[in-house]
Amino acid sequence: MEETIGVTSAAQIPKQRGEALPDTAVRYAEERHWDVFPGTWMESHDGVPRCSCGERECASPGAHPAREDWATQATGSATVARRLWSKQPTASILLPTGRTFDAIDVPETAGFLALARMERMELTLGPVTCTPDRRMQFFVLPGAAAKVPDLIRRMGWPPASLDLVARGEGAYVEAPPTRFGTQGAAQWACRPTPANRWLPDAEELISPLSYACGREPRKG
Numbered sequence: 224m225e226e227t228i229g230v231t232s233a234a235q236i237p238k239q240r241g242e243a244l245p246d247t248a249v250r251y252a253e254e255r256h257w258d259v260f261p262g263t264w265m266e267s268h269d270g271v272p273r274c275s276c277g278e279r280e281c282a283s284p285g286a287h288p289a290r291e292d293w294a295t296q297a298t299g300s301a302t303v304a305r306r307l308w309s310k311q312p313t314a315s316i317l318l319p320t321g322r323t324f325d326a327i328d329v330p331e332t333a334g335f336l337a338l339a340r341m342e343r344m345e346l347t348l349g350p351v352t353c354t355p356d357r358r359m360q361f362f363v364l365p366g367a368a369a370k371v372p373d374l375i376r377r378m379g380w381p382p383a384s385l386d387l388v389a390r391g392e393g394a395y396v397e398a399p400p401t402r403f404g405t406q407g408a409a410q411w412a413c414r415p416t417p418a419n420r421w422l423p424d425a426e427e428l429i430s431p432l433s434y435a436c437g438r439e440p441r442k443g
Contacts, residue, residue, distance in 0.1 A: 321392030
């Protein structure tokens, strides 16, 4: 896993490492055929890092949609993506779910436990992201959001008892290397590769994910 950059002593906005955000957004659209759209970004106000949305207490600084109609802005065209990021090269990269993939969102500790179990079960995985707010998102075939609650019930779990959420239509995931303010950047726990271009169905992953989440009481 790539290094996550922590808060600097001067509370400055950390510089992006690796590939530039515009190039990465274009690559997601061009190589993976994912829809992408630019979100907010970090700005410096009197030396204090702040989300471009202007909210002092923004819950996801620099890592959420910049417009209410973001779903209409999302594009699978590499050409359009390059044009969108040319207007704001430091904008976060957000991927709408419910189109080419859904995402099963779980706590980081449960996610890594499930990953270890999936490896032992020799399950085929899609890409998996890990975010600085200690969450993991497992990419699965579209339609997961509609059927995951019932799948969990069949396994004997009340869906509300597990800290497991399927993101589908109307939701999104923060794509690496999007930064969450000064907390760090989204990273790949399992990178997109030619081998995982074909995504698993939610039914294939729900057992180890539910088991792992069931070991932890749901917070909140």
